[in-house]
Amino acid sequence: xxxxxxxxxxxxxxxxxxxxxxxxxxxxxxxxxxxxxxxxxxxxxxxxxxxxxxxxxxxxxxxxxxxxxxxxxxxxxxxxxxxxxxxxxxxxxxxxxxxxxxxxxxxxxxxxxxxxxxxxxxxxxxxxxxxxxxxxxxxxxxxxxxxxxxxxxxxxxxxxxxxxxxxxxxxxxxxxxxxxxxxxxxxxxxxxxxxxxxxxxxxxxxxxxxxxxxxxxxxxxxxxxxxxxxxxxxxxxxxxxxxxxxxxxxxxxxxxxxxxxxxxxxxxxxxxxxxxxxxxx
Numbered sequence: 001x002x003x004x005x006x007x008x009x010x011x012x013x014x015x016x017x018x019x020x021x022x023x024x025x026x027x028x029x030x031x032x033x034x035x036x037x038x039x040x041x042x043x044x045x046x047x048x049x050x051x052x053x054x055x056x057x058x059x060x061x062x063x064x065x066x067x068x069x070x071x072x073x074x075x076x077x078x079x080x081x082x083x084x085x086x087x088x089x090x091x092x093x094x095x096x097x098x099x100x101x102x103x104x105x106x107x108x109x110x111x112x113x114x115x116x117x118x119x120x121x122x123x124x125x126x127x128x129x130x131x132x133x134x135x136x137x138x139x140x141x142x143x144x145x146x147x148x149x150x151x152x153x154x155x156x157x158x159x160x161x162x163x164x165x166x167x168x169x170x171x172x173x174x175x176x177x178x179x180x181x182x183x184x185x186x187x188x189x190x191x192x193x194x195x196x197x198x199x200x201x202x203x204x205x206x207x208x209x210x211x212x213x214x215x216x217x218x219x220x221x222x223x224x225x226x227x228x229x230x231x232x233x234x235x236x237x238x239x240x241x242x243x244x245x246x247x248x249x250x251x252x253x254x255x256x257x258x259x260x261x262x263x264x265x266x267x268x269x270x271x272x273x274x275x276x277x278x279x280x281x
Contacts, residue, residue, distance in 0.1 A: 002149075002251040004224070006141075006261030009148045013265040014056050020272045021057035029275040030059040031089040031115070031267075032081040036074065036100065037067030042093040049091070049264055056268045061087065067097055074100050082110055088278055089115040089271040112277050115270040117170060126170050129177050132277065134270050139171035141262035142203060142224050143178065145253060151201070151222050154179035159196040161185045161212065161239075162205030167226050171203065192216070204239035214244035223252040226259050 021028070031053065033046050050060045063077055074096075081087055090113045096102050111121035117136040125133020146153055158175050162168040163186045172182045183199070185192045196202050196216040202223050204212040209229035217223055227239030238255030245252050253259050275281070 001246045004253045009262050010265035013269050017056040028059050029271045030087050032061045032087045033091050034063045035093040036065045052264050071101050088275040126173050136170050137266040138263045140266045143174045156200040157181050158201040159183050159199035160203045167205040210241040212240040214248050217248045220250040223249045225253050
């Protein structure tokens with residue numbers, strides 16, 4: 001079985017970003033990361049972004065608020081970031097605490113700075129197939145992997161397990177744009193195993209450690225594991241049971257080292273694209 005590792009794709013995108021920074025000397029694309037509270041997952045993701053972006057020649061500006069901040073305090077910081085011409089991209093760590101009016105933030109966010117495709121304008125753009133719309137980075141990363149490894153999507157049956165706005169729904173639109181035949185499964189789908197096992201490509205995006213066993217996968221299918229979980233031993237794992245998947249799939253993404261690696265790289269490329277759009281380059 002072939003491992004679809006993300007490093008080569010991330011390195012290619014890194015080269016694109018460095019080429020941009022070198023070509024437009026004096027323009028330093030800047031990402032604002034807005035975090036509320038001290039959740040370990042958010043801090044770890046923020047740390048990985050900062051480390052990667054330094055290598056890509058890009059800037060990250062941190063904006064941190066306590067978990068008990070008021071909605072007014074949050075909106076004031078957000079408005080500053082949203083209006084600052086020196087910031088080309090915004091990443092808000094979600095979900096936000098209950099006291100924060102997330103809808104108010106989404107309505108105000110500049111779609112050109114919305115690198116993770118959460119505004120209505122970008123959601124609609126992805127639905128229309130607008131090449132300038134930003135899709136959620138994880139969903140885009142799945143398509144990048146399939147393209148880079150020359151895995152045919154046109155005319156193929158793809159089963160996406162999970163219907164979130166972060167992965168499942170936008171990914172289905174991106175796959176349709178590639179002329180795939182897409183089935184989206186979820187918690188109410190009857191006999192998911194039977195549906196998934198007929199697919200040429202299975203995308204696992206349900207957020208449950210090792211939930212997807214070999215019974216979900218037909219012989220020689222491609223498996224894309226979007227999940228990032230921790231198993232009983234405290235080890236990082238995906239939504240797929242790797243030991244079972246490798247016995248049936250012809251190709252699959254490992255966890256770690258697969259989709260997550262490409263997701264951060266896509267975020268970097270979105271920042272460069274946002275900078276081009278905002279500065280008419």
